[in-house]
Amino acid sequence: MKCPLCESTSYYKNGCHNDQQNYLCKNCGKQFLELALPRSLKTDLLANSNEHTKVSMTDAAELFLVKNLPEEKITEKSLSSFSLILAEKLLQTILSPDWLKSDTFSQVSQKFQQKTESKHQLEIGISLLLLDAENLKLDINSELFLASVCEYPLQVKMAFANWKNPSIGKQDIELYNRGYQLVHVPEGKNSADAKMIAFGACILRSYPTVKEILVCSSDGILIHLCNELQNQGLIVYWVRRQGQSLNIENRNTGKLTHYSLSVATEVTSLEQVKVVDTIQDLIKSEQ
Structure with missing residues (x-):
């Protein structure tokens, strides 16, 4: 997370406001709140089973900011900051131990491995x-x-x-x-x-x-x-x-x-000679 004014990552907690954590930037002194991803938006982003989002990260950021911040406060810096926060949240979800053990992750890994092997074969x-x-x-x-x-x-x-x-x-x-x-x-x-x-x-x-x-x-x-x-x-x-x-x-x-293509004369192996001799001895004994 960065300061929305100077984009500094140096800050500390400064109480709460409306059940949201308030921060104070050590660099410029600006106070700002932690942007939380709404549950409804998070559900929309991770709705389908293939883990593909229905809206892009930028669209999600714009949607959240339009709904929760006044129009005059929506700046390019705040949108960029929220995009980073959203990316961090998604990575935390994807890399969680439960998701890494899920069937979905196994399917994604198998597809990635198949594509890698196919590309490798095309190169070879x-x-x-x-x-x-x-x-x-x-x-x-x-x-x-x-x-x-x-x-x-x-x-x-x-x-x-x-x-x-x-x-x-x-x-x-x-x-x-x-x-x-x-x-x-x-x-x-x-x-x-x-x-x-x-x-x-x-x-x-x-x-x-x-x-x-x-x-x-x-x-x-x-x-x-x-x-x-x-x-x-x-x-x-x-x-x-x-x-x-x-x-x-x-x-x-x-x-x-x-x-x-000249065919070499086949030489009988020593093992074959021993087998033939044994069979001949058995035939003589039987006679």
């Missing part, structure tokens, strides 16, 4: 992989290598194919277990390519945090999708297979990275 960004499963197969090692090429974490993976086609085999089960979203396309030539282009062209609507996209297919028609994604400001990697290697082309910089 993610990578997204689009796979033409009818044209290119990616094992887990190839996928991990592609993830290492990206600057942002690979969090969304989508595979396009006609999953009723017998030639796909059990690839849908494998990809699903590895966290892919499976998009079914109808039968027909280039159906998967068309679906990838249609979905990829508006990818930012569904995933606004995407910064990098891996377009995995050797079909040349997907160059149009790569160009469209670049025009939207995304970093685009075009992943194609040539012989026994994957070529990962950064469409923004022209940098080309190669990954060998």
Whole structure:
């Protein structure tokens, strides 16, 4: 609270007037009363459950002063002083122990945390992989290598194919277990390519945090999708297979990275050898 004349905060109590505390300013000697927030006004300000006020702080101050002070005594300084008092009262209510333990405070905290996390994700960004499963197969090692090429974490993976086609085999089960979203396309030539282009062209609507996209297919028609994604400001990697290697082309910089697809001979682990020997011994004993 400040003196309404000189705005000094140095004062002391000087009796009461009409059940209100009277103060005397040490700086200029002016006497003034403590402005109390009326219960009716306080009820209006904190009426709704979301703790939003129905009138602004300045409007509330003006309303109170107009009702309680003569027009000639309403000055800019007195209005400013009351605004500070009102802010202090509201803060005392909001920061009270009972309110901090209330469900309303918990809801406000959760909403604030969600908005903070969303903003943080927008600043960080993610990578997204689009796979033409009818044209290119990616094992887990190839996928991990592609993830290492990206600057942002690979969090969304989508595979396009006609999953009723017998030639796909059990690839849908494998990809699903590895966290892919499976998009079914109808039968027909280039159906998967068309679906990838249609979905990829508006990818930012569904995933606004995407910064990098891996377009995995050797079909040349997907160059149009790569160009469209670049025009939207995304970093685009075009992943194609040539012989026994994957070529990962950064469409923004022209940098080309190669990954060998040669399958290493699987070596039986020592534990597996022991299990096999034990089973063979049991079979011989039984015979």
